[in-house]
Amino acid sequence: MLKKKKTEVCALGRHISLSADKARRIIDQIRGRSYQETLMILELMPYKGCYPIFKLVYSAAANASSNMGSDEANLVISKAEVNEGTAAKKFKPRARGRSYAIKKATCHITIVVKDISSDESKDISFYSLKNPRWKKKTTMVYHDVYNSIVR
Template identity: 75%
Template sequence: MTNKTKYNAYKRYTSVYALGQHIGMSAHKARRVIDRIRGSSYEETLMILELMPYRACYPIFKLIYSAAANASHNRGFNKANLIISKAEVNEGTAMKRLKPRARGRSYSIKRPTCHITIVLKDITLVEKTKYTDRMFRDKYLMAG
């Protein structure tokens, strides 16, 4: 797995991510929650997830909380400046189970799983990156 994060002029990564694999629910039900929180701030997202009545909210809440802990511990980001820049849900493998039926038969049941990726971005570093990119463009590219 490669970590494709944008590296700014201050030699710091601007984003961190958390990946949850083999979560026991369908991707369709998890996408319903993910579509609601994409692009919102970290604190607003936690409030939204606590109030939504869906079962998918708890694993997503844990992932976002973990990504914010990664951001503050590993990168030194402030949690108040984090936004959810990317949130995606992919289908995982289906767990195959057998359900006993009448007369000694059994039916196969496929329990779907999904993989959820949450990417948090520090907006203060993104603004600094835009500013330095603009300075670089003005100084070197427009001069010649």
């Protein structure tokens, strides 16, 4: 019986004090990108939630290098998902001896990195950095708005 080599490693961050919607805004930008490109994006994004996600991506790469012995240049973020966690409940004192409940949202983030050098299928077109998916050559047609007005 042949045993397949495991090519995916994950890192899980639980109870991160960040709302799931704010974390998804960041996660959608890094899904499917290479490890080096992901680190650059997370360092330059102006959001507070980038730092815990940066630490998770770094941890996933460290897990891949220690568990599988893979090189960081061959890693790709294959799966990244955000789930809602439990809300931390606090009470804030208000006027006349009353209290006001505050619910701080938390989330669970899962980052899965894949080593593309040991992948059997080697779908390089998906991970290609030279021809990204978002750069498609299109021609734009601009209509002359000022000359098309009938007077």
